[in-house]
Amino acid sequence: MDKLQIVKIGGNVxxxxxxxxxxxxxxxxxxxxxxxxxxGGKEATQMAEKLGIPVQLIEGRRITDSANLEIISMLYAxxxxxxxxxxxQAFGCNAxxxxxxxxxxxxxQKRAPEPxxxxxxxxxxxxxxxxxxxxxxxNITPVCCAITHDNKGQLLNTNADTIASEIAIAMSTHFDxxxxxCFEKKGVLQQVEDEDSVIPIINTSLYETLKRENTIHxxxxxxxxxxxxxxxxxxxxxxxxNPKMITEKVKHTQLELK
Amino acid sequence: MDKLQIVKIGGNVxxxxxxxxxxxxxxxxxxxxxxxxxxGGKEATQMAEKLGIPVQLIEGRRITDSANLEIISMLYAxxxxxxxxxxxQAFGCNAxxxxxxxxxxxxxQKRAPEPxxxxxxxxxxxxxxxxxxxxxxxNITPVCCAITHDNKGQLLNTNADTIASEIAIAMSTHFDxxxxxCFEKKGVLQQVEDEDSVIPIINTSLYETLKRENTIHxxxxxxxxxxxxxxxxxxxxxxxxNPKMITEKVKHTQLELK
Numbered sequence: 001m002d003k004l005q006i007v008k009i010g011g012n013v014x015x016x017x018x019x020x021x022x023x024x025x026x027x028x029x030x031x032x033x034x035x036x037x038x039x040g041g042k043e044a045t046q047m048a049e050k051l052g053i054p055v056q057l058i059e060g061r062r063i064t065d066s067a068n069l070e071i072i073s074m075l076y077a078x079x080x081x082x083x084x085x086x087x088x089q090a091f092g093c094n095a096x097x098x099x100x101x102x103x104x105x106x107x108x109q110k111r112a113p114e115p116x117x118x119x120x121x122x123x124x125x126x127x128x129x130x131x132x133x134x135x136x137x138x139n140i141t142p143v144c145c146a147i148t149h150d151n152k153g154q155l156l157n158t159n160a161d162t163i164a165s166e167i168a169i170a171m172s173t174h175f176d177x178x179x180x181x182c183f184e185k186k187g188v189l190q191q192v193e194d195e196d197s198v199i200p201i202i203n204t205s206l207y208e209t210l211k212r213e214n215t216i217h218x219x220x221x222x223x224x225x226x227x228x229x230x231x232x233x234x235x236x237x238x239x240x241x242n243p244k245m246i247t248e249k250v251k252h253t254q255l256e257l258k
Numbered sequence: 259m260d261k262l263q264i265v266k267i268g269g270n271v272x273x274x275x276x277x278x279x280x281x282x283x284x285x286x287x288x289x290x291x292x293x294x295x296x297x298g299g300k301e302a303t304q305m306a307e308k309l310g311i312p313v314q315l316i317e318g319r320r321i322t323d324s325a326n327l328e329i330i331s332m333l334y335a336x337x338x339x340x341x342x343x344x345x346x347q348a349f350g351c352n353a354x355x356x357x358x359x360x361x362x363x364x365x366x367q368k369r370a371p372e373p374x375x376x377x378x379x380x381x382x383x384x385x386x387x388x389x390x391x392x393x394x395x396x397n398i399t400p401v402c403c404a405i406t407h408d409n410k411g412q413l414l415n416t417n418a419d420t421i422a423s424e425i426a427i428a429m430s431t432h433f434d435x436x437x438x439x440c441f442e443k444k445g446v447l448q449q450v451e452d453e454d455s456v457i458p459i460i461n462t463s464l465y466e467t468l469k470r471e472n473t474i475h476x477x478x479x480x481x482x483x484x485x486x487x488x489x490x491x492x493x494x495x496x497x498x499x500n501p502k503m504i505t506e507k508v509k510h511t512q513l514e515l516k
Contacts, residue, residue, distance in 0.1 A: 050309055070337055078336020079328055082405070082413055086359040090411035096361040097335075101344040103354040103398055131396075138392055140361055147340070153348035155340055 003032040004136070004175035007246055008164035010039040012184040014080065021087065023182070023243040028091040030246060033136045033175065035167060036095070036143045038084060039160035040076045047071050064119040064157040072157050073099075076145040085143050095141045100148030101155060103131045106163060108148035108156050122148045122156025124163065127170035165226040165235075172234035179235050181223060182243040187253035188224070190215060196251070198241070203256040204228065227255040261290040262394070262433035265504055266422035268297040270442040272338065279345065281440070281501040286349040288504060291394045291433065293425060294353070294401045296342060297418035298334045305329050322377040322415040330415050331357075334403040343401050353399045358406030359413060361389045364421060366406035366414050380406045380414025382421065385428035423484040423493075430492035437493050439481060440501040445511035446482070448473060454509070456499070461514040462486065485513040 007027060013019050027036060048055045048071055056063040064072065081097040088095035100106030100122075108122030135142050144167065146160035161181065168179040187198035188210075202210065207224060210216040216224060227238040239245060241252025265285060271277050285294060306313045306329055314321040322330065339355040346353035358364030358380075366380030393400050402425065404418035419439065426437040445456035446468075460468065465482060468474040474482060485496045497503060499510025 073340050074332035074336040076336070077340050078332040078334070082331050082335050082357050082359060085357075086407045086413050087411050089359050089362055089407060089409060094362055095359075097357070097359075099340050099343075099355070101340060101347050101353075101355075104347055104352055131398075134392070134396055138389075140389075149344045149347060151347060153345050155344050 001174070001176040004171055004177045005030050005032055005034040005180065005246070006037065006164055006168045006171070006177060007034065007180045007182060008037040008039070008160060009182045009243065010160065011041045013182060013243060014038060014041040015043070019243075020084070024084065024087050024091060026243060026247040028088060028093045034141050035132065035136075035171075036084070036141065037146070037160055037164040037167065038076075038080065038143070039146055040072065040080065043080075044068070044071050044075050047075060058116050058118075061116075061118065063117070064121050066120065069120045069155060069157060073147060073155055077147055081143060081145045088141065088143065093141050094139060095143045096135060097143045097145070099145050099155070100158065100163075104128050104149075104151070105131050105142075105144070106148045106158075106166070107151055108158055110150055110154065110156060120154065120156050122150065122158045124148060124158060124166040127166050129170040129174060132167065132171060133174055159222070161223050161226045165230040168230050168235045168238075169233040172236070177235045178237040178239070179227070179230050180246055181227070181238075181240045182246070183240070185242065186251050187241040188216065188220065198251045199253050200251070201254050201256055203258055224255070228257070231255060231257050259432070259434040262429055262435045263288050263290055263292040263438065263504070264295065264422055264426045264429070264435060265292065265438045265440060266295040266297070266418060267440045267501065268418065269299045271440060271501060272296060272299040273301070277501075278342070282342065282345050282349060284501060284505040286346060286351045292399050293390065293394075293429075294342070294346075294399065295404070295418055295422040295425065296334075296338065296401070297404055298330065298338065301338075302326070302329050302333050305333060316374050316376075319374075319376065321375070322379050324378065327378045327413060327415060331405060331413055335405055339401060339403045346399065346401065351399050352397060353401045354393060355401045355403070357403050357413070358416070358421075362386050362407075362409070363389055363400075363402070364406045364416075364424070365409055366416055368408055368412065368414060378412065378414050380408065380416045382406060382416065382424040385424050387428040387432065390425065390429060391432055417480070419481050419484045423488040426488050426493045426496075427491040430494070435493045436495040436497070437485075437488050438504055439485070439496075439498045440504070441498070443500065444509050445499040446474065446478065456509045457511050458509070459512050459514055461516055482513070486515070489513060489515050
């Protein structure tokens with residue numbers, strides 16, 4: 001099978017213009033077929049403030065009401081996605097931006113309002129692997145933002161890590177997929193204060209230990225859950241680390257089932 | 259040759275939620291291959307006001323500085339484009355939103371700053387007909403917003419009427435193209451106060467007369483110029499009228515070269 005690289009970038013890489021440009025330079029160097037998935041960053045909160053739209057939080061998690069969904073669609077599918085695509089085009093990578101509604105690329109269902117009503121938030125139900133395959137065959141690089149749709153006209157805010165793993169799973173029937181979660185750290189750290197204490201390999205039993213010891217907690221838990229889900233469902237390789245890992249041999253965390 | 263319908267919708271159809279929904283219902287009924295091009299409407303000006311960003315006008319025409327370009331990319335490529343695509347998906351039309359940078363669909367060059375510097379405004383230099391053809395072959399309906407790029411990383415605000423005619427011209431080597439400019443009126447009017455005084459056919463000699471008599475002036479001039487350019491360069495049929503003309507036999511203005 002041909003190789004496919006799926007790379008997810010999040011907050012800090014996106015918010016820093018220079019870091020984003022550096023990342024996109026490296027991303028362009030990937031020779032095989034590739035898909036980029038990007039999160040949104042903090043700009044949505046800043047924009048809501050500027051427009052005087054209240055942001056409601058429940059247990060530290062954002063509620064996506066219709067006014068905030070509008071901001072998200074403007075920033076993620078509009079400004080950010082098009083900035084990334086235009087920059088990739090300038091670097092010679094034929095990128096094409098997609099939200100989940102474009103070509104019905106990613107369908108989702110609105111999360112049930114119980115126990116907490118998160119608003120217009122979607123959980124992925126289907127990835128249109130045929131569309132991604134068609135684009136990749138034409139040497140086009142899909143650039144996906146973290147917005148899906150419910151096939152009934154409603155856009156839905158969706159976790160970018162989950163979008164990346166769901167695309168990776170769906171594409172693993174066609175490709176030998178490597179899924180890379182890039183963030184500001186070099187990988188999953190043994191000691192949070194020591195940037196170099198990267199855990200090189202996390203397998204399922206070490207994962208249980210790290211959870212028990214509270215080495216892995218809060219936001220890292222669903223991220224690693226997504227990693228293992230991807231591995232269980234056919235993705236060949238999953239790793240977490242700094243964007244440099246996609247082009248250079250640098251320290252990072254590799255996830256393994258065994 | 260197979261038929262292709264290219265439909266451009268502008269201001270009033272976009273700004274009214276019900277009118278937009280009605281239009282999209284009708285657009286979905288087009289059985290042959292189709293492409294939708296949409297303008298932006300007045301929301302960009304309102305958003306600039308809300309965000310406290312000044313809008314500069316020279317001779318009644320907007321200057322697109324970088325702050326206003328950002329607003330345009332948020333509203334046109336983000337909110338509006340994705341709203342339209344999601345609604346079409348709900349109606350069973352497999353739409354896919356594009357700005358000119360996506361898949362390098364429409365390249366442009368920044369307009370020269372002399373005699374007037376309009377800022378980040380682009381004039382179309384190339385349409386990627388191969389991309390549009392690939393999408394149409396997959397039964398995907400491209401939905402284009404009025405943003406292009408310069409292949410060097412810069413997005414450019416571009417006239418939606420021109421985008422529609424340039425796509426129509428490029429696609430006329432592959433399809434028998436009908437280009438429909440939809441707006442709030444029933445067509446080009448003989449008397450502006452009489453909504454029913456639609457001129458059924460405008461050919462080049464009548465166009466000259468109408469210009470001389472000042473029946474056609476201001477914003478209608480470049481629109482009709484685009485129509486004739488399209489006809490001269492291979493587009494089979496060009497018409498101006500109310501969105502109803504795409505599904506019903508209603509009064510409208512047909513443009514003809516002879």
